[in-house]
Amino acid sequence: MTNPELPELKVEQQRENGTLVCKLSGWLDPNTSPDLLCKVDLTDVRSLVFDMANVEYVFSSGLRVLLIFQKMMEEAGGNIRLINVPEQIKSVFEDTGLDKLLDAKA
Amino acid sequence: MMNWLNKHSLAFRLSITIIACVCLVFFVLIYFISGRVEKIIHAQINHTAQEAVNAYAGDFNRLTSDVEQIVTNTKNTLSQTRENDVSSLEVVLNSAIQTVENSDLNFTEAWVYTFPAEDVSTGTFYISKYLKNGKIDFSSKKISNFYEAFPWFKEVPKKEKIYWSEPYIDVDTGKAVVTCLIPFKFKDEIDFNGLAALTVDLSTIQKSINNFSFYETGKLLLLSRSGLYVTHPDNNIALKMTIFELSKKINLPELETAGKKMFAGETGNIWIPHSSVYNGPVIFFYTPIKKIGWGLCLVYAQSVLLKPIQRFQIIMTIGLLVGILTLLFIINQICKHSTNQLLQLSKLAEKYGRGDFSESFKETPFSSDIRILAKALSNMRTNILDYTEKERKDAADKQKSQSELEIARNIQKASLSTKYPQHEAFKIATMMIPAREVGGDFYDFFFIDQNHFAVVMADVSGKGIPAALYMMKSQTLIRNISKNNIDIADVFYRVNNELCEGNDTCMFVTVFMAVVDLLKGDVQYVNAGHTPPMLKTQNGYDFMSPKKNLILGISRNTTFAVEKIKLNIGDHLFLYTDGVTEAENAKAKFYGTDRLKKILQKATDDPETNLNLVLSGIKKFVKENAQSDDITMLDFAYLGSSEGRLSLPADNKNLSKMIDFLKTDMAKHCVPQKKQFNVIVAAEEIFSNIANYAYQKDGTVEILTYVHDNIYYVRFSDSGKKYNPLEHKDPDVTLDLKDRKIGGLGIFLAKKLSDTISYSYEKKKNILTIGVHLL
Numbered sequence: 001m002t003n004p005e006l007p008e009l010k011v012e013q014q015r016e017n018g019t020l021v022c023k024l025s026g027w028l029d030p031n032t033s034p035d036l037l038c039k040v041d042l043t044d045v046r047s048l049v050f051d052m053a054n055v056e057y058v059f060s061s062g063l064r065v066l067l068i069f070q071k072m073m074e075e076a077g078g079n080i081r082l083i084n085v086p087e088q089i090k091s092v093f094e095d096t097g098l099d100k101l102l103d104a105k106a
Numbered sequence: 107m108m109n110w111l112n113k114h115s116l117a118f119r120l121s122i123t124i125i126a127c128v129c130l131v132f133f134v135l136i137y138f139i140s141g142r143v144e145k146i147i148h149a150q151i152n153h154t155a156q157e158a159v160n161a162y163a164g165d166f167n168r169l170t171s172d173v174e175q176i177v178t179n180t181k182n183t184l185s186q187t188r189e190n191d192v193s194s195l196e197v198v199l200n201s202a203i204q205t206v207e208n209s210d211l212n213f214t215e216a217w218v219y220t221f222p223a224e225d226v227s228t229g230t231f232y233i234s235k236y237l238k239n240g241k242i243d244f245s246s247k248k249i250s251n252f253y254e255a256f257p258w259f260k261e262v263p264k265k266e267k268i269y270w271s272e273p274y275i276d277v278d279t280g281k282a283v284v285t286c287l288i289p290f291k292f293k294d295e296i297d298f299n300g301l302a303a304l305t306v307d308l309s310t311i312q313k314s315i316n317n318f319s320f321y322e323t324g325k326l327l328l329l330s331r332s333g334l335y336v337t338h339p340d341n342n343i344a345l346k347m348t349i350f351e352l353s354k355k356i357n358l359p360e361l362e363t364a365g366k367k368m369f370a371g372e373t374g375n376i377w378i379p380h381s382s383v384y385n386g387p388v389i390f391f392y393t394p395i396k397k398i399g400w401g402l403c404l405v406y407a408q409s410v411l412l413k414p415i416q417r418f419q420i421i422m423t424i425g426l427l428v429g430i431l432t433l434l435f436i437i438n439q440i441c442k443h444s445t446n447q448l449l450q451l452s453k454l455a456e457k458y459g460r461g462d463f464s465e466s467f468k469e470t471p472f473s474s475d476i477r478i479l480a481k482a483l484s485n486m487r488t489n490i491l492d493y494t495e496k497e498r499k500d501a502a503d504k505q506k507s508q509s510e511l512e513i514a515r516n517i518q519k520a521s522l523s524t525k526y527p528q529h530e531a532f533k534i535a536t537m538m539i540p541a542r543e544v545g546g547d548f549y550d551f552f553f554i555d556q557n558h559f560a561v562v563m564a565d566v567s568g569k570g571i572p573a574a575l576y577m578m579k580s581q582t583l584i585r586n587i588s589k590n591n592i593d594i595a596d597v598f599y600r601v602n603n604e605l606c607e608g609n610d611t612c613m614f615v616t617v618f619m620a621v622v623d624l625l626k627g628d629v630q631y632v633n634a635g636h637t638p639p640m641l642k643t644q645n646g647y648d649f650m651s652p653k654k655n656l657i658l659g660i661s662r663n664t665t666f667a668v669e670k671i672k673l674n675i676g677d678h679l680f681l682y683t684d685g686v687t688e689a690e691n692a693k694a695k696f697y698g699t700d701r702l703k704k705i706l707q708k709a710t711d712d713p714e715t716n717l718n719l720v721l722s723g724i725k726k727f728v729k730e731n732a733q734s735d736d737i738t739m740l741d742f743a744y745l746g747s748s749e750g751r752l753s754l755p756a757d758n759k760n761l762s763k764m765i766d767f768l769k770t771d772m773a774k775h776c777v778p779q780k781k782q783f784n785v786i787v788a789a790e791e792i793f794s795n796i797a798n799y800a801y802q803k804d805g806t807v808e809i810l811t812y813v814h815d816n817i818y819y820v821r822f823s824d825s826g827k828k829y830n831p832l833e834h835k836d837p838d839v840t841l842d843l844k845d846r847k848i849g850g851l852g853i854f855l856a857k858k859l860s861d862t863i864s865y866s867y868e869k870k871k872n873i874l875t876i877g878v879h880l881l
Contacts, residue, residue: 006762007761027762057787058787060791061794063855092855
């Protein structure tokens with residue numbers, strides 16, 4: 001029952017030796033972001049990587065989810081990384097000072 | 107005294123005063139004149155007395171002279187005859203008596219006495235006298251006792267000289283007589299042996315003296331040599347008493363002195379304080395009859411003198427009384443007349459005082475002094491009437507002009523729209539401060555069509571109702587002809603021709619009109635003789651220099667030059683009339699364009715505020731000076747086209763719609779890519795905030811985008827509960843993740859990602875605007 005007008009967020013997960021790489025595509029917006037928490041299974045994951053290459057927008061709700069993941073990973077002794085962050089999103093991180101919290105790479 | 111006088115009427119006061127003065131003058135005059143008159147009368151009476159006495163004395167002298175002459179003649183004749191020549195004696199005596207008879211004298215007898223020289227007492231009398239039958243009787247008789255008959259003869263000196271005897275009573279006739287005699291010697295005689303004499307009857311003299319009248323009571327008194335009264339009003343005194351005896355008797359020494367003086371040959375008068383005869387004071391006048399040594403006196407009562415004076419005084423007093431009465435009557439009449447006039451005037455004044463000016467009068471019937479008052483009163487009446495008439499007229503005029511003013515003002519007021527259209531593309535404010543008398547200024551604003559908005563500023567020539575009506579006509583024409591007609595040149599052409607129609611009074615109107623394309627900001631305008639408007643750009647307000655066109659209403663078929671400019675978002679058009687620049691202060695200085703420009707440096711984006719700013723500037727300049735012309739202003743702010751408008755239900759499901767809209771809009775406004783992303787992120791945050799929290803049920807989010815001053819603005823408005831997200835504390839992104847709550851991040855992002863962000867609550871709407879620089 002997806003509304004065709006609503007932007008979606010697709011998640012492709014690849015597990016390898018305790019590393020989970022989530023390829024995200026679409027919007028991290030209030031509608032999609034809460035789903036992400038449900039879609040990602042962090043069992044035995046030591047290192048969480050979000051591939052942001054195909055992410056169009058990250059809104060605060062998305063950031064919030066990302067920060068929740070970071071908190072969960074840190075509590076579990078793991079780490080979290082953002083890769084292939086598009087320039088404009090990266091500049092949002094920079095502009096807001098979140099780049100200091102999140103390990104985000106282009 | 108004065109107080110007492112003042113209590114009485116004018117007539118009384120005048121009468122008292124004048125009568126007092128007149129009486130004083132009169133009495134002084136009477137006293138003075140009386141004294142003078144008394145003296146004059148006294149002198150006159152004295153003189154008359156003197157003359158009377160002298161005349162009488164003269165008569166008496168003449169009489170005695172006659173007698174003396176006869177006696178002397180007789181003596182002379184007899185001295186040529188012998189003593190015994192009796193016949194001669196008879197002839198002489200008869201002739202003598204005849205002579206006497208022919209004169210005025212009343213004699214008794216002429217006689218001769220012969221005697222022996224040695225013895226006078228015995229001799230012979232020869233007497234000639236008239237008998238009763240008229241015949242002359244001559245007789246002789248011998249006597250021996252001559253001294254017995256004539257005892258006074260002893261005193262007669264034996265000289266050939268006239269001698270007058272004292273009066274005595276004749277023994278034969280019993281009449282008072284006096285004898286004039288002269289001793290002589292007959293022819294050839296050695297010694298005196300004869301006497302020639304004439305005895306005169308005094309009764310005639312007494313009678314004539316007694317008949318003498320002097321001022322009614324005046325009496326003559328004849329005194330003999332010895333002082334015996336020959337005549338006296340009192341019979342007990344006449345021939346019985348001398349003046350000296352009388353003096354002693356009545357104890358009046360002055361009388362004796364007067365007698366002595368008289369017999370010594372003096373003339374004079376004395377005043378006797380009381381006379382029993384006159385029963386009052388008398389004046390005693392005396393003079394001597396020198397020839398025979400007698401005296402003549404005139405006695406008259408002093409009252410004789412007083413009478414004319416008293417008469418004079420009485421006449422004067424009567425005259426005075428009559429005069430005073432006449433005077434009183436005249437004064438009373440004059441006063442009455444004057445008082446009546448005054449009363450008449452005071453009645454009029456009282457009437458006037460009550461406001462009844464119906465009765466007028468002429469000053470001419472009034473006496474000269476009152477005429478001044480009358481004239482003043484008359485003038486006062488005229489002036490008051492004129493004044494009240496003028497006042498009434500003025501009041502009527504005032505009322506009329508006031509109502510005219512009111513009408514004109516109402517026309518003007520009714521014509522001027524104050525209801526500003528609510529439009530996203532512009533904001534407008536107008537102001538019209540009418541002068542006391544309507545000046546004919548007007549402004550106007552209206553939509554020509556959906557996207558074209560017209561602003562008009564105009565000033566009609568003249569004032570009052572004509573100006574107001576012409577204003578209304580102009581305004582109606584402009585509005586009607588502009589309807590769906592954006593060809594502004596055509597509008598002016600047609601409006602002008604219509605205004606020229608039947609414009610006999612040559613009224614005209616200056617007009618500035620601009621038509622704004624609200625989408626593009628393109629403006630076309632015509633200035634027909636109006637004051638150049640001002641344009642606000644990035645550099646602030648400045649005067650435009652529009653092409654000059656003819657004013658409207660003067661020349662038919664005029665073409666008007668149209669000019670064009672483009673308004674950027676945030677630009678203003680400021681229109682005004684000369685009532686602004688020519689606002690005059692007490693020193694007759696105009697507010698002027700410089701001051702206008704200067705005050706507009708403080709202008710804001712809000713037209714209303716700007717107009718108030720200018721007005722306060724003008725008020726500060728003119729101070730208390732009365733406003734002479736309408737002050738009319740219009741400020742038009744161009745806010746840009748309303749393309750960027752979006753209204754969405756407040757639901758996160760609509761997020762992409764908003765983002766799509768923003769993407770398109772920002773692309774149109776050439777917002778840089780990076781900024782576009784920031785705007786979208788920030789906008790999402792704001793939108794979802796509204797969607798999540800603003801409404802309890804459904805609501806909408808209004809989104810407006812516009813560019814102003816090279817800033818791209820996105821304005822969010824919702825009518826949800828009042829909430830200012832900017833009041834939230836920013837989250838501390840520097841804190842460790844563990845210590846930080848995950849929340850408040852959204853607005854933090856919005857703040858960080860926009861160049862400007864502002865919140866306001868207007869008309870029950872939360873308005874949050876973010877902006878990013880275009881360059």
